[in-house]
Every structure is written in structure tokens, then in C-alpha cells.
Amino acid sequence: MMLCFVALLGFTIVLIAFSFPAGVYSVFSGRLSQNVTYNTVIRPYFWIGPAVAFAPFVVGAGALFVICTAIYLLFFLYALLQKEHLWNAIRAAFRTGFGALTSSPFVVIIISIGFLNFTSSEIDRLVSSAGAPIGGPTGDPLSLLLGFAFAPLVEEVGFRVFLIGTVAFILSLGRPWRVALSALWRPSRAIEGVAVGSGASIIIWAATSFSAVTFGACHVICGNTWDIGKLPEAIYGGFVLGYLYVRYGLHVAVLAHWGVDFLGSVYSFFGQAAYGIPWNSATKEYVGQYLVDIDMLSLFGVASFLLVVYLWLKKLVAQRSREMTGDFDKGPLKGGGVEP
Numbered sequence: 001m002m003l004c005f006v007a008l009l010g011f012t013i014v015l016i017a018f019s020f021p022a023g024v025y026s027v028f029s030g031r032l033s034q035n036v037t038y039n040t041v042i043r044p045y046f047w048i049g050p051a052v053a054f055a056p057f058v059v060g061a062g063a064l065f066v067i068c069t070a071i072y073l074l075f076f077l078y079a080l081l082q083k084e085h086l087w088n089a090i091r092a093a094f095r096t097g098f099g100a101l102t103s104s105p106f107v108v109i110i111i112s113i114g115f116l117n118f119t120s121s122e123i124d125r126l127v128s129s130a131g132a133p134i135g136g137p138t139g140d141p142l143s144l145l146l147g148f149a150f151a152p153l154v155e156e157v158g159f160r161v162f163l164i165g166t167v168a169f170i171l172s173l174g175r176p177w178r179v180a181l182s183a184l185w186r187p188s189r190a191i192e193g194v195a196v197g198s199g200a201s202i203i204i205w206a207a208t209s210f211s212a213v214t215f216g217a218c219h220v221i222c223g224n225t226w227d228i229g230k231l232p233e234a235i236y237g238g239f240v241l242g243y244l245y246v247r248y249g250l251h252v253a254v255l256a257h258w259g260v261d262f263l264g265s266v267y268s269f270f271g272q273a274a275y276g277i278p279w280n281s282a283t284k285e286y287v288g289q290y291l292v293d294i295d296m297l298s299l300f301g302v303a304s305f306l307l308v309v310y311l312w313l314k315k316l317v318a319q320r321s322r323e324m325t326g327d328f329d330k331g332p333l334k335g336g337g338v339e340p
Contacts, residue, residue, distance in 0.1 A: 002094055005307070008300040009090075012110055015292055019263050020069060022270040022288065026145055027065050032273040033142035038062025044150070047158020050214050052222070061146055068149045072258055075251040079106040098307055099314070109252050111304045112244055113259030116237060118301030120260065123233040132229030141279050145269045152257035155215070159238065160245040160253055163211040164204070168246075171200050186249040208246055212238030267292055 028038050044055040044064060059067075080086060082105045089104035101107045124134055137144050161184060168187035172180040183190040191201050216235030219226045226234070237260070245253035268279040271286025285293070295301070 002098070005098070005303055006090055006093075008295070008303055009107070009110060012114060012295055012300045015288075015295060016110070016113075016259070016263060018288070019266045020073065023065070023069065023145070023149065023262065023266045026266065026269045026273040027062055027142065029273045032145065032269060033140050036061065036140050036142040038065070038142075042146075044154075046154050047162075047218075049158060049162050050218050050222070061142070065146055065149050068153055071153060072255065072262075075255050076106070076109075078251055079104075079109055079255070082106070099311060101307075102311070105248055105252060108244075108248055109255045109259075111307060112240075112252065112256035113263065114296060114300040114304030115308050116240055116256055116260050117264060117296035118305050119240075120233050120237055121297055121301075123236055124229075127229045127232055133227035134229040134233075135225055135227035137225050141269055141272060144279075145266065148261040148265055152254050152261050156241065156245070156250060156254045156257055159211050159215045159218075160242060161250065163214065164207045164242060164245060165250075167207040168204060171203065184250075187246045204246060208239065208242035211242050212236075214238075215241075263292065264296070265289075 026032050030037060038061050040061045041058045042061055042064065043058050046053045046055065084092070084103040086104055086106050089101050089107050092100035092103065101111070128134055137147070164187050165184040168183035168190035169180055171190040172183040179189055187204055191198070191204055212235050215238030216231050216233075219234040220228055220231050241253045241257055244256055265279070267286055267288030268277075271277040271289060272279045275286065277284055277286050
């Protein structure tokens with residue numbers, strides 16, 4: 001079973017690796033759109049919580065795409081260099097079990113991408129079956145692809161850093177300045193050494209919940225792309241991304257979001273740019289997008305979902321066992337009780 005999961009993990013990493021050149025080709029080939037090109041000048045926007053602010057400058061669409069892509073690549077590299085390396089985590093997992101995989105932030109990112117893609121699609125499917133309209137992105141293909149590349153970064157900064165990170169920063173003001181600043185990157189720093197259920201811990205998770213609801217509401221209210229049926233999945237996604245931000249750091253939340261928005265669609269745009277297959281075709285799909293869909297919705301996505309459920313159940317059983325044996329530590333917990 002471990003060998004199968006690692007094989008799916010490796011296949012997903014390959015899809016992620018090839019998505020970057022696929023995106024570059026789609027943007028710079030000049031074949032994706034007749035209305036927008038990589039030379040088109042646009043004004044970037046930013047989220048400050050639910051408010052939108054436009055930058056006081058303009059930038060070329062291609063340059064903005066390159067900047068975002070470079071940031072995502074740096075985030076992936078940073079995750080690879082954190083704590084346990086990828087291969088060390090995999091070797092440890094073969095020796096001690098699936099839990100060892102979460103020692104690598106890079107593996108956590110890949111698992112989060114599969115988990116979010118699968119669970120979000122299932123929520124949307126249930127909402128659709130109940131008759132609620134969900135809607136979807138429409139418009140110029142190149143503009144949409146640029147949006148999928150830009151949104152994960154600005155939305156995570158706007159909804160997670162501003163609504164959760166600033167709260168963690170304020171809670172850390174009595175600590176050394178490095179701790180306070182690092183709480184903006186990983187809010188769990190603000191509640192390290194604090195007992196589970198304490199005031200600070202409650203405030204952090206209340207901010208996370210508020211961020212999720214705000215994130216979901218803005219998907220429906222701030223624009224005409226999504227209908228009301230998108231609300232449950234967007235709130236759910238906001239809470240998962242908020243948890244990843246609090247527990248692991250901004251880069252993990254950004255890349256998990258990127259895996260849903262950009263990885264989830266870039267091969268469709270590449271298929272249109274390279275082979276003329278409409279990106280939103282319902283009858284014919286480019287093979288790369290087909291592989292992503294199969295991997296995320298039937299293979300690695302399901303495996304990631306089962307793994308997350310297994311690890312949480314294992315944690316709950318271990319916690320209940322400590323309570324029954326009287327070995328439960330009610331004092332301060334490392335990470336403010338957010339350790340897996």
C-alpha cells in the first residue's frame with residue numbers, strides 16, 4: 001500500500017513539474033487568445049480581507065505571470081529544504097508508517113493539493129445534485145489563466161495573512177520581535193507553548209473561521225463568476241487553507257491553493273494553445289488535463305483523502321487512550337495544540 005501511494009505521489013509531482021512549462025507556453029505562445037497577449041498592460045489587484053485594492057502601477061500580463069511563477073517555484077524549493085527532505089520522509093514512512101510523510105512540508109503540500117481537489121469536487125457534486133447553481137469561470141482564456149496564476153498568491157495574502165496573520169502578530173507582541181514577525185508567516189508561532197483551549201488559541205481559530213466564511217462569501221458576492229452553490233465549497237476550502245496556513249505556513253497554503261486553481265486547469269489551456277482543443281470543451285479533453293483529472297479525482301486525490309482521515313483518526317484514538325490511562329497532559333502543548 002505504501003508503495004502504491006508513493007508511486008501516485010511521484011506521478012503527481014511529475015504533473016506539477018510539467019505544469020510550469022505548460023503554463024509558460026500557454027501564456028507566451030500567442031495562440032491562446034486573440035484579445036489579450038503577454039504584452040497587454042494590466043493593473044494588479046490585491047485583497048485586504050474582503051476589500052479589493054488596485055496597485056498604483058501597471059505591468060505586462062506576461063511579466064506578472066513570470067513573477068507569480070517564480071514565487072511559486074521558490075515556495076516549492078523552500079518547502080523541499082525545510083525539515084525532512086522528500087526522500088528522507090519517504091524512507092521513514094516505509095519504516096514507521098504513513099505519519100512520517102507529514103514530516104516533510106513538501107509532501108504535505110502535495111497531499112493537500114490532492115485532498116483539496118478531491119473533497120472540493122465532491123462538495124460541488126453534492127451541491128449540484130441538490131439543484132443549487134454553482135457557476136464557473138468564463139471569459140477570455142488568457143485572462144482566465146493569468147487569474148488562476150495570480151489568485152492563489154493575492155487571495156492567501158488577503159484572506160489569510162490579513163485576517164489571521166495580523167491577529168497572530170498582535171497576540172505575539174509581548175514576545176521577541178522575531179517571533180511576532182514569524183507569526184505572520186506561520187500563526188501557530190503565536191500559540192506555541194499555550195494550552196489547547198486557551199484564549200489565544202480560541203482567538204486564532206476564530207479568526208481562521210472568520211477568514212473562511214469571508215473567503216467563501218466573496219466568491220459569491222464579489223463578482224459574477226460563481227453562483228450561490230459555490231458558497232459551501234468555498235467556505236470549506238477557506239477553512240482548510242486557513243488550517244494549513246496556521247499549522248505549516250503561508251507557502252503551504254499558497255501552494256495548496258495553487259494546486260486547485262492553476263494545476264487544476266493549466267493543461268486545458270495548454271491543450272487549446274498547442275492543439276486548438278477548447279479549454280472548456282465538454283466532449284474532448286487534452287490528455288494532460290485528463291491525467292490531472294484522473295489523478296486528482298480518482299487516484300491520488302482519493303488516496304490523500306483516505307490518508308488524512310486515517311491520520312486524524314489515529315490521532316483521536318491516541319488522545320482518547322491517553323485520557324483513559326490518565327496520561328493526558330493538560331498543560332501547555334507545543335504548537336498551541338495544532339500538531340498533528
